[in-house]
Amino acid sequence: MKRVGGKRKQKWKTYTYAYRHTAVTQHGSVYWRTASREVLNHLPAEQPLHIALQTCFSISDSPIWMDSSTRAECHHLEKSIGGAQVLANITGSRAYERFTGNQIAKVYKQKPKEYSQCERISLVSSFAASLFIGDYAPIDYSDGSGMNLLDIHKKTWDETCLNACAPGLKEKLGSVVPSSSVLGNVSSYHVQRYGFSPHCSVVAFTGDNPASLAGMRLEEGDIAVSLGTSDTLFLWIKDPTPALEGHIFINPVHFEDYMALLCFKNGSLMREKIRDNCSSASWEEFSNILRSTPPGNNGHIGFFFDVMEITPQVVGIHRFNAKNQKVSEFPQDVEVRALIEGQFMAKRIYAERLGYKILPQTKILATGGASCNQDILQDLHCNLQHQLLQTL
Numbered sequence: 001m002k003r004v005g006g007k008r009k010q011k012w013k014t015y016t017y018a019y020r021h022t023a024v025t026q027h028g029s030v031y032w033r034t035a036s037r038e039v040l041n042h043l044p045a046e047q048p049l050h051i052a053l054q055t056c057f058s059i060s061d062s063p064i065w066m067d068s069s070t071r072a073e074c075h076h077l078e079k080s081i082g083g084a085q086v087l088a089n090i091t092g093s094r095a096y097e098r099f100t101g102n103q104i105a106k107v108y109k110q111k112p113k114e115y116s117q118c119e120r121i122s123l124v125s126s127f128a129a130s131l132f133i134g135d136y137a138p139i140d141y142s143d144g145s146g147m148n149l150l151d152i153h154k155k156t157w158d159e160t161c162l163n164a165c166a167p168g169l170k171e172k173l174g175s176v177v178p179s180s181s182v183l184g185n186v187s188s189y190h191v192q193r194y195g196f197s198p199h200c201s202v203v204a205f206t207g208d209n210p211a212s213l214a215g216m217r218l219e220e221g222d223i224a225v226s227l228g229t230s231d232t233l234f235l236w237i238k239d240p241t242p243a244l245e246g247h248i249f250i251n252p253v254h255f256e257d258y259m260a261l262l263c264f265k266n267g268s269l270m271r272e273k274i275r276d277n278c279s280s281a282s283w284e285e286f287s288n289i290l291r292s293t294p295p296g297n298n299g300h301i302g303f304f305f306d307v308m309e310i311t312p313q314v315v316g317i318h319r320f321n322a323k324n325q326k327v328s329e330f331p332q333d334v335e336v337r338a339l340i341e342g343q344f345m346a347k348r349i350y351a352e353r354l355g356y357k358i359l360p361q362t363k364i365l366a367t368g369g370a371s372c373n374q375d376i377l378q379d380l381h382c383n384l385q386h387q388l389l390q391t392l
């Protein structure tokens with residue numbers, strides 16, 4: 001809403017903001033082929049985007065956050081900057097395989113021709129914004145913090161990190177802007193083809209986790225848990241202390257502040273696997289089991305990492321009985337409870353290890369696909385032992 005008119009004659013004029021649907025997966029990268037800007041600037045209203053843009057990408061399979069094949073590039077980046085902690089102090093995170101700088105370094109190494117044919121690299125968020133404004137959209141501070149390239153204090157690209165990843169990267173990345181920046185109006189393509197108002201403003205797009213922090217109106221002291229494909233835990237902080245575990249991003253609401261985030265890769269896909277094995281592929285049955293088994297699981301505990309976990313870096317399924325003996329399987333109902341309790345216990349332990357305090361007044365807010373499941377939420381509540389608000 002924007003107020004127009006003088007003090008006496010106040011009117012409120014409503015603008016449509018293409019703002020609500022800006023939450024996209026973090027860390028993924030899109031490689032625009034040379035001369036694509038021209039195409040983007042003059043999209044023909046009679047063509048769908050996938051036809052109009054079909055020649056615009058120099059890499060056809062864009063890497064996404066689930067890729068963990070860049071260990072060598074991570075080592076190289078940390079070595080170039082003086083170590084993992086130095087990198088974390090500058091960019092908010094030690095080198096992570098899914099972080100975009102390392103993904104770009106791999107593209108440059110394995111596909112140098114395609115890299116040189118690329119004039120612009122977008123994140124998934126700035127890519128989506130580009131489609132709306134009909135031009136290359138800048139990367140926003142918050143999502144840009146998930147690249148191992150941005151100095152989160154100076155809010156500029158770090159030259160040493162850029163040079164360690166690939167040549168000519170600064171030009172290909174363009175500028176970075178605060179996450180709440182208005183980028184411009186929606187392009188004529190959207191006005192003509194989809195009937196958008198030509199006055200519709202486009203705000204910078206950002207990653208799903210920063211957008212959740214903004215959308216959930218998180219206050220200092222609150223903790224948010226996202227139960228999507230990945231599980232994440234994040235909070236609003238003022239004084240960042242980057243560590244070798246977890247991430248610090250620039251805050252999407254107040255860019256002088258920060259957000260701390262922990263990411264767990266074995267989230268919903270792991271729960272789906274146990275649901276399929278132990279509760280006839282039914283969430284209802286899964287919930288029945290959670291309701292009919294006691295908190296604490298009579299001392300049985302399990303850690304389930306189907307794929308290499310991010311926090312902590314381990315893989316495999318590890319079950320322990322009440323006598324703390326490692327066992328190879330559990331009865332199905334014990335397995336379901338062990339999974340959920342193990343996942344939420346890990347969140348609490350890792351959050352506390354990083355110094356995040358869960359106080360009596362702390363609100364725990366849950367979002368993401370699995371937050372529609374009251375029984376999973378109940379367990380989250382038991383494990384974090386505080387007031388729980390479900391927001392989406």
Ligand SMILES: Nc1ncnc2c1ncn2[C@@H]1O[C@H](COP(=O)(O)OP(=O)(O)O)[C@@H](O)[C@H]1O
Nearest residue numbers: 227228229230268269272283368369370372373
């Ligand atoms: N009733 C439910 N109980 C538990 N998990 C659910 C339920 N419904 C959906 N989910 C999970 O939500 C996940 C999708 O979450 P979502 O936030 O949409 O994903 P993303 O983070 O990729 O956008 C699915 O993988 C599914 O396992």
Ligand SMILES: O=C(CO)[C@@H](O)[C@H](O)COP(=O)(O)O
Nearest residue numbers: 025026065208228229230263
């Ligand atoms: O890698 C991270 C956060 O650092 C993930 O949380 C991605 O942002 C993907 O999220 P979903 O697929 O779970 O939405």
